[in-house]
Amino acid sequence: xxxxxxxxxxxxxxxxxxxxxxxxxxxxxxxxxxxxxxxxxxxxxxxxxxxxxxxxxxxxxxxxxxxxxxxxxxxxxxxxxxxxxxxxxxxxxxxxxxxxxxxxxxxxxxxxxxxxxxxxxxxxxxxxxxxxxxxxxxxxxxxxxxxxxxxxxxxxxxxxxxxxxxxxxxxxxxxxxxxxxxxxxxxxxxxxxxxxxxxxxxxxxxxxxxxxxxxx
Numbered sequence: 001x002x003x004x005x006x007x008x009x010x011x012x013x014x015x016x017x018x019x020x021x022x023x024x025x026x027x028x029x030x031x032x033x034x035x036x037x038x039x040x041x042x043x044x045x046x047x048x049x050x051x052x053x054x055x056x057x058x059x060x061x062x063x064x065x066x067x068x069x070x071x072x073x074x075x076x077x078x079x080x081x082x083x084x085x086x087x088x089x090x091x092x093x094x095x096x097x098x099x100x101x102x103x104x105x106x107x108x109x110x111x112x113x114x115x116x117x118x119x120x121x122x123x124x125x126x127x128x129x130x131x132x133x134x135x136x137x138x139x140x141x142x143x144x145x146x147x148x149x150x151x152x153x154x155x156x157x158x159x160x161x162x163x164x165x166x167x168x169x170x171x172x173x174x175x176x177x178x179x180x181x182x183x184x185x186x187x188x189x190x191x192x193x194x195x196x197x198x199x200x201x202x203x204x205x206x207x208x209x210x211x212x213x214x215x216x
Contacts, residue, residue: 016202030209
């Protein structure tokens with residue numbers, strides 16, 4: 001398998017975590033989102049969305065992170081990202097898709113760039129926008145976790161699909177100085193996940209294209 005991604009891309013981060021949890025070996029191929037390498041003709045010929053991540057696996061190029069996560073769980077069912085119980089699966093999906101569709105869809109890099117140019121918003125205004133949409137979804141997710149009386153993970157004693165999608169978004173929240181002090185359930189899950197090798201190895205700072213690794 002080859003994973004085409006960018007160190008700071010939250011959707012690439014999702015896939016790195018999931019592949020690590022599944023114990024699947026993969027080659028990490030950096031694609032620079034900032035310089036627009038993902039829009040080059042050679043890349044879009046393989047992935048018409050021009051998006052990251054792209055996973056080269058099973059004889060084809062696969063795009064769209066949520067579809068990729070479902071494919072991984074079907075192609076490599078153990079350990080499972082989704083619980084077997086139908087109600088537990090619903091709960092995982094409710095919270096996971098809330099984050100994936102309500103936060104990421106409106107706060108991704110193309111949206112933020114459009115706010116700056118051509119719409120002309122300042123960086124402070126863009127940061128305020130980002131935190132507004134974080135709060136709109138993270139607050140009800142925190143409330144739902146409180147209702148469920150969750151432990152270190154949403155379901156059971158191991159991370160799954162919810163944690164795979166949550167942790168990259170919380171990393172973004174911290175980058176944009178979002179206040180998580182009133183989110184004890186979210187931060188408890190975050191702490192538990194970030195202690196695990198699958199999450200440590202997937203962290204943006206530990207990627208070959210991260211400036212933290214001495215590369216640009």
